[in-house]
Amino acid sequence: MLFGMPWPGRDVAREAEQAGVGAFCAGEFVDHDAYLTVADIVANTEHALAGPAIAYAFARTPYAHATALRQLHAQAPGRLFLGLGSAAFRINRDWLGVPAERPVARIAETVGAVRAWLHAENGEKVSYSGEFYSLDADVRAPVLGRLDIPVLLAAFNTGMAATAGRVADGVVGHGLFTSSWWNDVVRPSVERGTGGTGGGDPESRFLEHGWIITAVDDSAPERAVADARRMIAFYLTVKTYDPYVAHHGWEEPVARLRAAFRTGDTDAMARAVTDEMVTEIAVCGTTAEAKDALARRAGSLPRDVGYFAPPSFMVSGRRRAAYARAALALIGAVPDTPDVPDAPERP
Numbered sequence: 064m065l066f067g068m069p070w071p072g073r074d075v076a077r078e079a080e081q082a083g084v085g086a087f088c089a090g091e092f093v094d095h096d097a098y099l100t101v102a103d104i105v106a107n108t109e110h111a112l113a114g115p116a117i118a119y120a121f122a123r124t125p126y127a128h129a130t131a132l133r134q135l136h137a138q139a140p141g142r143l144f145l146g147l148g149s150a151a152f153r154i155n156r157d158w159l160g161v162p163a164e165r166p167v168a169r170i171a172e173t174v175g176a177v178r179a180w181l182h183a184e185n186g187e188k189v190s191y192s193g194e195f196y197s198l199d200a201d202v203r204a205p206v207l208g209r210l211d212i213p214v215l216l217a218a219f220n221t222g223m224a225a226t227a228g229r230v231a232d233g234v235v236g237h238g239l240f241t242s243s244w245w246n247d248v249v250r251p252s253v254e255r256g257t258g259g260t261g262g263g264d265p266e267s268r269f270l271e272h273g274w275i276i277t278a279v280d281d282s283a284p285e286r287a288v289a290d291a292r293r294m295i296a297f298y299l300t301v302k303t304y305d306p307y308v309a310h311h312g313w314e315e316p317v318a319r320l321r322a323a324f325r326t327g328d329t330d331a332m333a334r335a336v337t338d339e340m341v342t343e344i345a346v347c348g349t350t351a352e353a354k355d356a357l358a359r360r361a362g363s364l365p366r367d368v369g370y371f372a373p374p375s376f377m378v379s380g381r382r383r384a385a386y387a388r389a390a391l392a393l394i395g396a397v398p399d400t401p402d403v404p405d406a407p408e409r410p
Contacts (some may be wrong), residue, residue, distance in 0.1 A: 064364065065112070066394050068371045069274075070100050071387040073107040080108055082391040086368045088116035088146065088272070093158070098131040105139035113139060116235050116272055116370065117148035117217045120173045121161045125196060128173075129180030132212055146235045146272065147173065148217035151303065167222050169195050174214050174230045183207040213270055220306055221252040228256020233270025238372055239298050240273055241343040242363030244307060273365030274372040278347040279389035287386070289333050291347040294374035295340060296320040296332035313340060329377055346371075350389065354396040361397045 067086030068079060076087065087108060089100035097118035104113040113135075118128065128145065135143055149155075149170045155163035162169070172193040179191040179198055185207045189200040216227040218234040227234045234253060236245065253269060276294055278287035299308065299317050308317045316335045323331035341347065346356045357364075371393065373386035 065368045067368050070104050075384055075387050080111055083394045086112035088370055091118050113142050114144035116146035119150045120147040120170050121155055122159050125176035128177045136210055144213045146215045167226050171226050171230045172196050181210045224249045224252035225256035228253035236273025236365050238274035238276045245363055270367050271365035272368040274370045276345040277371040277390050278374050278386050279350055279353045281349050284348040288347050290374040290378050291345040292333040292336040294376050295336050295344055297376040300324045350392050353393055357396040
């Protein structure tokens, strides 16, 4: 597998690529655009894979997603991937002003419509017909040509994971993913999905990318662990993850951290995260402790690309950059081929 990281900026990235980081990804929020960040990645790296992980699927039309990728491909052929996420119901409704209902069905069509643009050949119509999207574009300019850029879906719960298996080329795992969630929930759901129709290149293996909450600081390991706890707590305020909480039997600590979140007590949020949760989810503490955690968790990591993701909740940009640099010491701490079940083949 490759290790990567969310884009840390060009200065850290130069060190990271030289140290063996093989992929950089771009997230998305109100203060940063996924495709602008990917443009920065491809302009300031030489060999690493680059792509959104994730871009908000419904913030743009399929045309806009594909057009951005075509322009980026001219600078970084063979290096791109596209990770799409449905985003939360309220983000779609209240931030983006787009329909928020039936996100699983809608994102399945988004993948198909994006692929229609990416696979379009010169001289042929770009066509797609579905419930949410209908394309019938006769592009006369000779600017097309098939691009086989992998499309991955952020898949947390079973429905989205099965849909990813059915229509996409891979999944992007959340930073909360544990060995049990990967192996007992996500991978079986993906495998059920691959028994359906559609999907990506039938010759390719289904891809797994995933974020790994990573906070390493030899001078202040307690603060690194506290930052990881706070990040875990912040993620678990989202009720979408309730099936995950129930699966692990973590209802009591999650109820406490959510109560603390409602009062704005971030320290109490962190304290509510148990040692078991930190062990199962994060890689944090000293370099030696983080290496041990990675080696122990080899079978719970994504098969293809794992992103060392510094905590971002209540963490300054300077400290995130320090965590990114410290994570470089972890490359090589796990086997190249973790002992995980074989990935399903494309249908």
